Amino acid sequence: MRSLALLALALICLPVTAAAVTPREPARVAPGPTCLDARGLRDMNQTDADSVTVLDADQQPWRVHFQSACPGVDDAADAVLEAPSGWACGGPRERVRIDGRHCPIASVARIDAREFAAEAKLSDARTVKSLPTVQVQAASETGSRFRASPAYCFSARALRSWSEDPDGIKVETNPKQSGGNRYYRVELGTYCPEVTNAPEIAFRSGFGNGLICGNPGDRIIASQALPGDLRRQSNPRNYLGCAVMAVYPVR
Known part of the structure; x- marks a missing residue:
């Protein structure tokens, strides 16, 4: 009898529960493939x-x-x-x-x-407004010419992991610190054997702001020397890594 009472109660409550669920809005369907x-x-x-x-x-x-x-x-x-x-x-x-x-x-x-990343970067560089002439001690003039955007930059501090594929270097970042983007493609200026199969890598910002955007001086470096790399073993400062030419988010 108790089981029958519970079943009857569930059946009575079922329509109320179903009525309380808000129907999901149907997905928008584009009228054409280029819309x-x-x-x-x-x-x-x-x-x-x-x-x-x-x-x-x-x-x-x-x-x-x-x-x-x-x-x-x-x-x-x-x-x-x-x-x-x-x-x-x-x-x-x-x-x-x-x-x-x-x-x-x-x-x-x-x-x-x-x-898109190349266009956004060029657009930002062209629209940065110049400030009245001031005197600043120990500051970089170059760093103020660019604005950072997750469309073409990621923070080196947000780096989680990296991998190689046929298209080059792919890095994983913290999406919360990268405008919602999890993965970025990093294009290098030349073939970089020092980084290929390196146990660890790091990024160095050319402007010293921790952002990697493909700006002048942005580089990728192997943070640990590979066996037989006499340049790193003799003088680590001689190792400059490889230039980063472009950065953009990928899925």
Whole structure:
């Protein structure tokens, strides 16, 4: 009798429990393979007047081409991608609104993380404003010319692990310290036998700020000497490692 009573109670409570569950919103489906979700864009950069690069809510990079030249996106106080359906596919009435003026969109195309990182880095370098002339003691002038972005930088302190694959060096970082990115591709200027199969590696920031962005002086080094490496054994200071040329997030 007790079991029957419990079963009846469960059946009575079941509809109430089911009714209390909020239905999950259906996933948004793009109307075409080259349609950008205009909601929740994370970043927008411009290096030429004919287009901008954007990062969508899922951190996928895109290039948006204008119907005609539309400069000034990086200098604008307000830049918004407007699409009536919420998807930008290069159709009518899709535009980028820049401080009250409108730039109609001609087309939208996916790009890779490497291209987006290069555009973001160049855009940031071009838009850093110069301060009035001041006198500073023992400070680096070069370091102030670049802004750090998780689109093309990671913190050497956030490094968790690294591996080699056919495309080069892949590092794992702490996503909380890397703008939500867990993995980065590190491209080197030349083949680096000192690092290949090294037991441990480390990164050295050229600006001394702990950030690795492919800036001048950024290097990857083997933190332990390989057997037979007489340069490290004779004088560790002679070992400079290999130059880092580009950094960008990968999945």
